[in-house]
Every structure is written in C-alpha cells, then in structure tokens.
Amino acid sequence: MGKKIATVLTNYFEDVEYTQPAEAFKKEGHEVVTIEKEAGATVKGKQGEAEVKIDKGIDDVKAEDFDALFIPGGFSPDQLRGDERFVKFAKSFADANKPIFAICHGPQLLITAEVLNGKKATGYHSIAVDMKNAGVNFEDQEVVVDDQLVTSRQPDDIPAFNREALAVLAK
Numbered sequence: 001m002g003k004k005i006a007t008v009l010t011n012y013f014e015d016v017e018y019t020q021p022a023e024a025f026k027k028e029g030h031e032v033v034t035i036e037k038e039a040g041a042t043v044k045g046k047q048g049e050a051e052v053k054i055d056k057g058i059d060d061v062k063a064e065d066f067d068a069l070f071i072p073g074g075f076s077p078d079q080l081r082g083d084e085r086f087v088k089f090a091k092s093f094a095d096a097n098k099p100i101f102a103i104c105h106g107p108q109l110l111i112t113a114e115v116l117n118g119k120k121a122t123g124y125h126s127i128a129v130d131m132k133n134a135g136v137n138f139e140d141q142e143v144v145v146d147d148q149l150v151t152s153r154q155p156d157d158i159p160a161f162n163r164e165a166l167a168v169l170a171k
Contacts, residue, residue, distance in 0.1 A: 002028070002030045003030045003068055003169050004030070004031045004033060004065070004067050005025055005030055005031065005032050005033065005067065005068045005069070005101075006066040006069050006070065006093075007022065007033060007034050007035060007069075007071075008035050008036070008058075008071055008076075008077075008080055008086055008109070009034060009035075009072050010036050010037070010043050010076045010080055011075075012044070012046040012074050012076055013043065013046065013072045013073070013074040013076035014045065014046060014047070014074030014103075015045030015048075015049040015050040015074075016049075016050075017073045017104055018052065018072040019045075019049075019050050021101070021103070021162050021165065022070075024166065025070075025162075025166070028166055028169070030169060032070070033055045033056055033061075034052055034053070035054065035056045035057070035058055035089075037058060037083070038054065039054055039055060039057045039060065040053070042054070045074065046075060058085045058086060058089060062092075063089060063092035063093050063096060064096075067099070068098055068099035068100070068101065069089075069090060069098065071090070071100070071102040071107075071109055071110070072103060072106060073105040073124065073154075074104065075105070077107075077109040078105060080109050081109045081111075086109060087109065087112050088113075090109050090110060090113040090115070091113040091114070091115055094110070094113065095115075097148055099148045099168045100148060101150045101161070101165040101168075102149075103151065103157070103161050104123065104124045104152070104154055104155070105123065106123070106151070107121060107127060107131055107136075110134075111130055111131065114134070116131065116135060116136045117134060117136075118135055118137070119136055119137065119149055120136070120137045120144050120146040120149075121136045121137070121138065121139070121144050121149060121151040122138060122139050122140060122141055122144045122151045123138075123153060124153055140153070141153075142156070142157040142160040143164045148168060150164045150165045150168055
C-alpha cells in the first residue's frame with residue numbers, strides 16, 4: 001500500500017530535487033502532499049522550471065497524518081527553518097522515528113530541529129561544516145542511509161536518493 005509523504009517546500013526550491021523524487025514516489029504508488037504556509041499557494045523553483053501548487057498549510061497538518069517527510073533542497077529549507085512551525089513539524093517525524101528524506105540543503109531544516117546529532121548523513125558541500133557542528137557523522141557520498149534517514153548531496157545524486165528512499169518506504 002502506498003505511503004503518504006509530507007513534502008515541505010517554499011519558493012526557490014531546487015526544481016529537480018522536488019520533481020524527480022516526487023515523480024519516483026508517485027510512480028511507486030505513494031502520495032506526495034506539498035506543505036507550505038498556506039494551502040492553494042503556488043511556489044516556484046529557483047531554476048524557473050517547476051511550479052508547485054501547495055496542498056496543505058502547515059497549521060493544518062500533523063506528523064501523525066503522514067508516513068514520511070521529504071525535504072527538497074535549494075533555498076527553500078533555509079527559509080522554512082526560520083519558521084518554528086516547520087521546525088517542530090520536522091522534529092516530530094524524527095521523534096516518531098519516521099522516514100526522513102533530505103537532499104542538498106534539505107538537512108538545514110533538520111539542523112535547526114536538532115535531530116541530527118550522532119546520525120550518519122550527507123548534504124551539499126557548503127553545509128558540511130554546519131552538519132558536523134550539529135553532531136553529524138558527515139559522509140561525502142551520493143547517498144547516506146542511517147536507519148530511517150536518507151540524505152544526498154546534489155542533483156546528480158537523485159537516482160541513488162530515490163532508490164534508497166523507495167527502499168525505506170518499502171520496509
């Protein structure tokens with residue numbers, strides 16, 4: 001049976017880091033629910049290729065309603081982590097040991113939620129120091145899996161990211 005994946009994103013997300021995994025998840029029968037400040041808004045990717053209509057506002061969702069959390073990269077995660085509601089939402093997935101998939105700058109939201117200490121993970125090279133300072137065992141690999149956490153560095157890593165995220169969802 002398909003899983004329900006909470007996807008947090010706002011303007012200037014990295015287009016392919018949302019579109020390609022979302023497509024892969026849907027193809028396997030999973031439901032991708034987009035979440036931003038307000039339902040019905042349209043957010044645009046930083047490359048100008050993707051526009052995404054938001055399904056739910058952050059005030060209308062709870063982690064209990066979802067099976068996994070997906071955080072695409074770009075400038076989106078840094079903006080979202082400035083909003084305590086998104087930080088608490090991300091933290092509740094970690095606290096419940098639910099799958100979390102973060103690519104590129106996606107881990108920035110998890111750093112602010114303080115849920116990466118002691119985890120193996122990766123992310124975009126420019127946030128490697130931030131991740132290490134947050135207690136991450138940083139690995140410069142195309143995909144790093146630590147239990148329910150799947151992380152990747154950049155768009156080139158998407159095939160590996162999708163493969164491992166789908167494997168975690170299949171468990």
